[in-house]
Amino acid sequence: MKSDPAVSYAEVAIPNGPAEPLHYRIPTALKPRVQSGVRVLVPLGRREALGIVVGVARTLPDPALEKGLRDVAVVLDQRPVLPADLMKLCRWMASYYLHPLPAVLETALPTGLLAKPVVRYRLTEEGAQGLGAPGRSAPRSAGARALEEALKLSGAIPRKELRALPRGWKAHAQRLEEKGWIQRDYVWPAAQPSQRVVRMIHLVQEPPPERVARSPYLRSFLEVLLEAGGTCSLGHLRNRAAHVHYWVKKLQDEGFLRVEDREVVQESPFAQAMAPTAPMALTPDQDQVVTRVGQTLTAGAFHPFVLFGVTGSGKTEVYLALIERVLAAGRTALVLVPEIALSTQLEALFRSRFGRRLAVWHSGLSPGVRDDQWKKIVGGESPVVLGVRSAVFSPLPNLGLIVVDEEHDGSYKQDDRLRYHARDAALMRARLLDIPVLLGSATPSLQSIHHWRQGRYELLRLQKRVEDRPLPQVAVVDMRRHRGPFRILSPELQKALGETLEQGRQAILFLNRRGFATFFLCRTCGYVLQCPHCAVSVTYHQSSDRLQCHYCGWEAQVPGACPVCQKHALIPFGFGTERVEEECKKAFPDVETVRIDRDAVSRPGQLVQSLNVFRSGKARVLIGTQMVAKGHDFPDVTLVGVINADTALQVADFRSGETTVQLLLQVAGRAGRGDAPGRVLVQTYNPRHHAIQAAVHMDYLQFCEAELASRQELQYPPFTRMARLLVTAPESEAAGRAARQCAQEAEQLKAAFEKNRRPIALMGPAPAPIQKLKGRFRWNLYIKAWSHAHLQPFLESLMDRLKASKLPRTVHVVVDRDPLSSL
Numbered sequence: 012m013k014s015d016p017a018v019s020y021a022e023v024a025i026p027n028g029p030a031e032p033l034h035y036r037i038p039t040a041l042k043p044r045v046q047s048g049v050r051v052l053v054p055l056g057r058r059e060a061l062g063i064v065v066g067v068a069r070t071l072p073d074p075a076l077e078k079g080l081r082d083v084a085v086v087l088d089q090r091p092v093l094p095a096d097l098m099k100l101c102r103w104m105a106s107y108y109l110h111p112l113p114a115v116l117e118t119a120l121p122t123g124l125l126a127k128p129v130v131r132y133r134l135t136e137e138g139a140q141g142l143g144a145p146g147r148s149a150p151r152s153a154g155a156r157a158l159e160e161a162l163k164l165s166g167a168i169p170r171k172e173l174r175a176l177p178r179g180w181k182a183h184a185q186r187l188e189e190k191g192w193i194q195r196d197y198v199w200p201a202a203q204p205s206q207r208v209v210r211m212i213h214l215v216q217e218p219p220p221e222r223v224a225r226s227p228y229l230r231s232f233l234e235v236l237l238e239a240g241g242t243c244s245l246g247h248l249r250n251r252a253a254h255v256h257y258w259v260k261k262l263q264d265e266g267f268l269r270v271e272d273r274e275v276v277q278e279s280p281f282a283q284a285m286a287p288t289a290p291m292a293l294t295p296d297q298d299q300v301v302t303r304v305g306q307t308l309t310a311g312a313f314h315p316f317v318l319f320g321v322t323g324s325g326k327t328e329v330y331l332a333l334i335e336r337v338l339a340a341g342r343t344a345l346v347l348v349p350e351i352a353l354s355t356q357l358e359a360l361f362r363s364r365f366g367r368r369l370a371v372w373h374s375g376l377s378p379g380v381r382d383d384q385w386k387k388i389v390g391g392e393s394p395v396v397l398g399v400r401s402a403v404f405s406p407l408p409n410l411g412l413i414v415v416d417e418e419h420d421g422s423y424k425q426d427d428r429l430r431y432h433a434r435d436a437a438l439m440r441a442r443l444l445d446i447p448v449l450l451g452s453a454t455p456s457l458q459s460i461h462h463w464r465q466g467r468y469e470l471l472r473l474q475k476r477v478e479d480r481p482l483p484q485v486a487v488v489d490m491r492r493h494r495g496p497f498r499i500l501s502p503e504l505q506k507a508l509g510e511t512l513e514q515g516r517q518a519i520l521f522l523n524r525r526g527f528a529t530f531f532l533c534r535t536c537g538y539v540l541q542c543p544h545c546a547v548s549v550t551y552h553q554s555s556d557r558l559q560c561h562y563c564g565w566e567a568q569v570p571g572a573c574p575v576c577q578k579h580a581l582i583p584f585g586f587g588t589e590r591v592e593e594e595c596k597k598a599f600p601d602v603e604t605v606r607i608d609r610d611a612v613s614r615p616g617q618l619v620q621s622l623n624v625f626r627s628g629k630a631r632v633l634i635g636t637q638m639v640a641k642g643h644d645f646p647d648v649t650l651v652g653v654i655n656a657d658t659a660l661q662v663a664d665f666r667s668g669e670t671t672v673q674l675l676l677q678v679a680g681r682a683g684r685g686d687a688p689g690r691v692l693v694q695t696y697n698p699r700h701h702a703i704q705a706a707v708h709m710d711y712l713q714f715c716e717a718e719l720a721s722r723q724e725l726q727y728p729p730f731t732r733m734a735r736l737l738v739t740a741p742e743s744e745a746a747g748r749a750a751r752q753c754a755q756e757a758e759q760l761k762a763a764f765e766k767n768r769r770p771i772a773l774m775g776p777a778p779a780p781i782q783k784l785k786g787r788f789r790w791n792l793y794i795k796a797w798s799h800a801h802l803q804p805f806l807e808s809l810m811d812r813l814k815a816s817k818l819p820r821t822v823h824v825v826v827d828r829d830p831l832s833s834l
């Protein structure tokens with residue numbers, strides 16, 4: 012972007028600062044460097060703040076703003092850290108999700124880029140000569156002398172450190188600066204260094220025992236090395252032995268050790284450099300899809316596709332083939348996956364095809380690595396990005412294709428701060444860039460199916476599994492007939508498990524609840540143990556022998572007696588994955604199991620390890636939550652057991668049918684992906700429910716038709732547009748009062764809108780299903796309209812009214828656009 016000399020004003024968003032961007036004047040000297048997307052320092056009150064230029068203009072929107080306008084102080088970047096298309100995306104999000112732009116940028120950019128730099132004084136060449144000139148007499152003030160000494164000594168000093176100097180240094184620094192002897196520069200404290208090279212030590216031959224016996228240091232050095240199997244990293248040794256560098260050098264010189272520098276793929280220390288693999292020969296169906304999408308890659312137009320391919324139909328290979336084409340055309344590609352578990356599994360495959368051209372992006376990355384990745388992506392070094400939700404903000408230059416895998420998945424929606432949906436953001440980004448976007452799923456969202464039926468999206472299908480493998484057989488187990496421990500593993504499921512294990516195959520047991528017992532009940536008075544901060548029952552975890560709130564993380568010991576009636580009558584009820592694992596071990600004592608849920612794998616390294624334990628066949632039964640339900644490809648799994656299909660149905664939400672079918676079809680789809688056919692047992696108390704029946708018959712489209720008809724009748728999305736107003740306050744009274752006040756404002760506004768023939772429906776206010784969360788009481792008010800064009804101005808006016816209406820300061824009102832959760 013060329014700078015425009017007439018531009019005089021910058022609009023600057025200040026992260027963690029004022030809610031809205033502020034205007035600043037651009038001093039002439041800085042004009043060539045100020046452009047949208049660069050970081051600047053600006054005065055804010057009495058401090059200097061880091062901001063991001065979100066716009067530049069020749070004139071102010073309102074001339075009255077000129078008064079009191081201040082100057083941009085420093086421009087920190089040569090190139091924008093936020094490219095133009097992302098800036099547009101962020102602006103769209105700010106407006107669509109009714110969220111302040113500075114806060115949107117906080118979500119979009121890695122935190123390291125938003126940190127304030129350290130100001131340093133650096134001696135210029137001229138200054139160095141000047142200070143060192145022979146015969147120059149030292150200044151008189153002690154502060155000035157100390158400053159000069161310090162500068163001569165180190166060349167550059169953080170300004171903060173100068174505060175310790177005696178008085179007088181400040182004025183002197185200003186003089187030196189004016190003379191051009193010192194200059195300010197801005198540096199960021201190095202974020203955790205991202206290690207690119209690891210020095211590996213290999214033992215070639217053990218030194219003679221007499222010699223080892225003489226030196227305790229050598230002995231402990233060798234012990235560490237031998238314990239690690241003769242090979243380990245230098246860092247590992249350094250943490251466990253003394254004088255390591257000495258011994259490494261000495262033993263290396265004597266030929267006992269070999270030293271090797273190994274490059275690690277730094278963003279994912281667990282994914283070792285993969286042997287490259289060649290693309291597979293596509294099946295005719297896959298080929299057709301690739302050809303069709305390929306035609307649109309160079310068209311320069313927004314083109315949304317729904318890739319509706321049954322589980323195991325080879326969608327991933329389609330993505331890979333398309334990305335090859337995109338790269339061959341000199342462009343870049345973005346692939347979104349809903350869950351970190353999936354990103355780590357796909358990473359291995361992507362890495363084997365794209366090597367260093369791939370960057371991964373997920374919550375397991377350290378802040379330093381994130382900053383690094385960001386820079387590599389902006390610089391075009393990593394033209395393929397694979398990542399979770401927030402990867403939709405990857406600053407890929409010249410983006411040519413966006414793939415959203417498992418596009419129906421609810422985890423694409425963020426449920427705090429900026430409540431955005433990454434699939435919808437991806438669609439908007441593709442629209443802004445005029446490129447195709449591919450939404451892949453075995454169970455596309457009703458929203459996408461609806462858009463296809465309306466002719467807005469193009470549907471592509473993969474109707475068969477690769478190599479004509481059959482889809483699994485699904486059978487229902489009616490749990491109303493079972494009691495006791497059979498409530499967890501029914502006799503039917505136990506029998507099927509036994510057969511599967513006998514055949515040498517593997518099984519997955521799925522339950523969408525972690526922990527051991529889901530609540531504690533007092534047998535005497537009926538009290539259920541609750542989290543003190545949330546209106547929810549707490550879950551018992553056997554592994555840690557503690558109670559935990561799954562909503563706020565609060566933890567405690569199990570009390571000896573009931574806190575209400577003081578009787579020793581507390582008993583655990585309900586069950587989660589921990590309990591399922593225990594029951595499985597009881598039924599099959601010799602069978603190794605592995606559990607994957609947020610408790611069992613809190614770090615990405617553990618996750619990869621557990622997935623590998625299962626993939627290698629060492630563990631025969633995998634027990635897990637939704638982390639295991641989708642995307643995974645384990646060829647030896649021939650049995651999937653759904654422990655309780657009703658968990659999703661119990662949620663009072665118009666989408667519960669849709670999410671239940673999707674979940675069941677996805678988890679069922681993990682069975683029979685190899686050479687042997689698979690079967691699925693679904694345990695349920697509602698065997699006749701239409702969502703469960705749809706899963707049994709594996710007829711997703713027919714389910715969609717019926718579901719869409721009923722949504723239309725009930726005027727629910729995707730036929731209408733919805734928003735939720737979530738009103739919270741620390742006191743129950745205040746929350747209710749504020750919610751009613753919001754509803755009143757909304758009613759008045761609705762009347763005004765309907766005069767202009769823009770119908771609006773209001774539902775509520777009502778206490779949220781979780782009435783209290785993290786110490787705040789919660790109320791919901793739902794707002795519905797027939798179109799975005801009606802809803803958006805309504806929400807904007809409503810928020811303006813609420814801002815003006817002086818709600819108590821402790822009351823928070825947030826808008827949740829297209830809400831997925833009513834909690």
Ligand SMILES: Nc1ncnc2c1ncn2[C@@H]1O[C@H](COP(=O)(O)OP(=O)(O)OP(=O)(O)O)[C@@H](O)[C@H]1O
Binds near residue numbers: 294297324327328452
């Ligand atoms: N052209 C091909 N030839 C042979 N095998 C293939 C081909 N394409 C894909 N496969 C294999 O088929 C299996 C299933 O593919 P993949 O995991 O991509 O399915 P998917 O459509 O993503 O399923 P899901 O919706 O369950 O994630 C994989 O083991 C993959 O290696």
Ligand SMILES: [Zn+2]
Binds near residue numbers: 535578
């Ligand atoms: Zn009690």
Ligand SMILES: [Zn+2]
Binds near residue numbers: 542544785
């Ligand atoms: Zn809680």
